[in-house]
Amino acid sequence: MRTLEQTTQEVLDLAAKHFQLPSGSLAPDDDFFKKLGIDSLQTLEMLSRLENHFGIELPDYEVQGVSDFKTLAERIQSRL
Amino acid sequence: MLDLSQYQSIGEALRDALDQYSNEVCLIEADRDREKERLTYRDFKQRAHPLARALQETNLSAGSRASIIMTNQSKWLISAYAIFFSGGVLVPLDYKLTPDEQWQLLKHSGVTVLITEYPIWRQLGTSLGRATATNVQTVLVTEAPANADLVGAKRWEEFRGVGEPVFVARKRGETACIVYSSGTGGRPKGCRMTHENYLEQCVALTSLYPFWPGVRYLSILPTNHAIDFMVGFFGPFTCGAAVVHLRTLRPEYVREAFPKYKIAYVSLVPLVLKNLQRGLQARFDALPPGKRRVFNALVAVNKALTKSRPRLGVSRLLLKQVHEAFGGELRAIIVGGAFSEPQTLQFFYDLGIAVANGYGLTEAGTAITVNDLKPFRADTVGKPLPGMEVRIVNPSADGVGEVAIRSKTVMAGYLDDPELTAETIVDGWLLTGDLGRFDGAGHLQLAGRKKNMIVTEEGKNIYPEDIEMVFESIPVKEFCVFAANYIWPKRSMTGEKLVLTLHLEPGQAYSEELRQDINARNNRLINYKRIHGVVLLDEDFPRTASLKIKRNLLAERLAKLDSGTAILPL
Numbered sequence: 001m002r003t004l005e006q007t008t009q010e011v012l013d014l015a016a017k018h019f020q021l022p023s024g025s026l027a028p029d030d031d032f033f034k035k036l037g038i039d040s041l042q043t044l045e046m047l048s049r050l051e052n053h054f055g056i057e058l059p060d061y062e063v064q065g066v067s068d069f070k071t072l073a074e075r076i077q078s079r080l
Numbered sequence: 081m082l083d084l085s086q087y088q089s090i091g092e093a094l095r096d097a098l099d100q101y102s103n104e105v106c107l108i109e110a111d112r113d114r115e116k117e118r119l120t121y122r123d124f125k126q127r128a129h130p131l132a133r134a135l136q137e138t139n140l141s142a143g144s145r146a147s148i149i150m151t152n153q154s155k156w157l158i159s160a161y162a163i164f165f166s167g168g169v170l171v172p173l174d175y176k177l178t179p180d181e182q183w184q185l186l187k188h189s190g191v192t193v194l195i196t197e198y199p200i201w202r203q204l205g206t207s208l209g210r211a212t213a214t215n216v217q218t219v220l221v222t223e224a225p226a227n228a229d230l231v232g233a234k235r236w237e238e239f240r241g242v243g244e245p246v247f248v249a250r251k252r253g254e255t256a257c258i259v260y261s262s263g264t265g266g267r268p269k270g271c272r273m274t275h276e277n278y279l280e281q282c283v284a285l286t287s288l289y290p291f292w293p294g295v296r297y298l299s300i301l302p303t304n305h306a307i308d309f310m311v312g313f314f315g316p317f318t319c320g321a322a323v324v325h326l327r328t329l330r331p332e333y334v335r336e337a338f339p340k341y342k343i344a345y346v347s348l349v350p351l352v353l354k355n356l357q358r359g360l361q362a363r364f365d366a367l368p369p370g371k372r373r374v375f376n377a378l379v380a381v382n383k384a385l386t387k388s389r390p391r392l393g394v395s396r397l398l399l400k401q402v403h404e405a406f407g408g409e410l411r412a413i414i415v416g417g418a419f420s421e422p423q424t425l426q427f428f429y430d431l432g433i434a435v436a437n438g439y440g441l442t443e444a445g446t447a448i449t450v451n452d453l454k455p456f457r458a459d460t461v462g463k464p465l466p467g468m469e470v471r472i473v474n475p476s477a478d479g480v481g482e483v484a485i486r487s488k489t490v491m492a493g494y495l496d497d498p499e500l501t502a503e504t505i506v507d508g509w510l511l512t513g514d515l516g517r518f519d520g521a522g523h524l525q526l527a528g529r530k531k532n533m534i535v536t537e538e539g540k541n542i543y544p545e546d547i548e549m550v551f552e553s554i555p556v557k558e559f560c561v562f563a564a565n566y567i568w569p570k571r572s573m574t575g576e577k578l579v580l581t582l583h584l585e586p587g588q589a590y591s592e593e594l595r596q597d598i599n600a601r602n603n604r605l606i607n608y609k610r611i612h613g614v615v616l617l618d619e620d621f622p623r624t625a626s627l628k629i630k631r632n633l634l635a636e637r638l639a640k641l642d643s644g645t646a647i648l649p650l
């Protein structure tokens with residue numbers, strides 16, 4: 001079982017890879033809408049990648065209102 | 081299609097539609113790539129009538145109000161039908177509002193019955209705002225887990241009465257829905273939409289974009305959205321067509337749904353349309369050079385052949401693979417809720433996919449103008465629909481003025497606010513607050529806004545007053561939120577932003593600490609409601625005798641600043 005810290009790091013690494021950013025360029029408290037300049041649909045696309053990686057399914061409503069990687073990682077962790 | 085001129089109410093028309101089309105499929109519900117349910121009109125009735133009966137046995141009667149707060153799904157429609165059948169007034173609310181905002185509107189609308197989903201109720205049921213809306217007596221919750229604590233609510237699936245419900249007749253002029261166009265933070269604007277508003281709107285829209293049994297509409301917008309209510313519920317149901325609910329907005333599943341369900345119509349907000357465009361463009365860019373040249377040539381031929389009008393058969397033949405990716409049955413994409421960029425509309429039309437772009441606002445009942453595609457025009461929002469009178473008030477030399485509307489689809493007024501109603505509907509004309517002009521061909525072109533608000537690409541209306549509460553008690557002398565376009569008008573309806581105007585205390589600097597405080601508060605807002613930057617003004621804000629900010633005067637003062645340098649990014 002992953003720890004929350006491990007999950008958070010994997011979320012950051014995958015998001016950086018998905019948006020072709022250097023590894024380590026994202027931080028847990030970053031607002032991904034602002035940092036990545038993405039809209040809500042692009043966020044859902046990123047979420048689908050994360051779901052495949054973690055082997056879980058997160059309904060859209062679970063991520064409604066979430067805008068930072070840390071909270072996103074917490075939502076993922078609760079489903080692991 | 082039913083002859084809607086013969087009907088008095090939404091409930092009456094839907095009641096007859098369920099009987100007339102009883103063997104046709106009316107609803108398909110899918111969650112991602114899994115089909116969860118498929119109902120005929122007969123099945124729909126069998127689900128809805130016991131619910132209507134149970135609602136009638138509790139406290140729902142003619143004119144009493146019931147709210148639905150749900151994501152995009154079939155139980156929304158079943159519940160709405162049960163409310164209309166029982167003579168109730170429907171209050172559709174946005175599930176994306178915060179629990180406190182939802183309770184505020186539930187209180188304001190005087191709702192006695194609330195129907196919602198378990199994940200929403202988990203937040204709503206324990207919210208402090210619940211104590212204020214004591215009028216809500218019955219709460220029904222769908223899809224609750226077996227052992228869930230429903231904190232006083234009942235399970236929707238078990239809320240069933242025995243025996244046939246009594247149909248409760250309503251008149252055309254009576255209120256069918258109370259639809260909030262804004263006001264979660266300030267003055268609630270609950271539009272009282274009558275049965276006639278919806279019956280007339282449905283006739284006008286289906287005259288241009290008809291439905292019939294077997295035709296399928298893909299619903300991805302929640303049905304509280306005015307467009308989905310009309311073209312994803314009332315319109316197709318009164319024509320015996322089918323609605324496919326997709327319970328996710330994930331682009332990959334939206335793309336899959338078109339061929340899987342042979343979709344004929346879909347309604348999208350500009351954000352989703354642009355996402356589809358991005359996906360298609362990426363596929364075109366990935367074609368090998370030879371295939372790309374052939375593809376470009378076919379697009380050019382299609383453009384030439386569809387210059388004066390759409391020729392669906394020709395386009396499907398020429399650009400077979402593109403159309404097959406959409407299932408081969410797509411007739412039109414209806415886009416609304418916000419302004420669409422002309423290049424996006426043109427992109428789809430060049431592929432032979434008609435995008436029915438139009439213009440509407442809640443107060444006028446969904447759509448006022450729609451592009452009739454004769455010929456397609458990406459630079460306008462089309463011509464007025466049948467039965468709509470549109471005029472330009474006080475036009476400037478270039479013909480631009482405020483758009484005003486008179487039609488049977490205009491709301492009866494704002495709930496409990498005769499003063500605001502009188503300001504908005506003058507001599508029978510609804511003043512929209514939007515600016516526009518008519519061109520020589522009778523098409524309406526929008527040219528910015530007169531009112532202090534923005535509309536996002538997701539089709540959300542954001543009024544500055546509604547988000548100011550998060551900046552309360554910020555350590556400055558005074559503050560005010562504006563739509564940047566209201567201060568510095570530009571003749572465009574895209575890229576609209578909100579800005580926070582600050583008047584600092586004497587000797588106070590705009591410090592990093594203050595910037596971070598603003599950022600933290602801003603992040604408490606859902607992403608599309610956030611402010612974009614800060615404007616500093618070193619003078620007292622003009623105020624009324626009761627100390628309210630005179631926003632128009634303040635905007636005039638701010639307009640003297642250079643917008644290019646005055647807005648400090650966060």
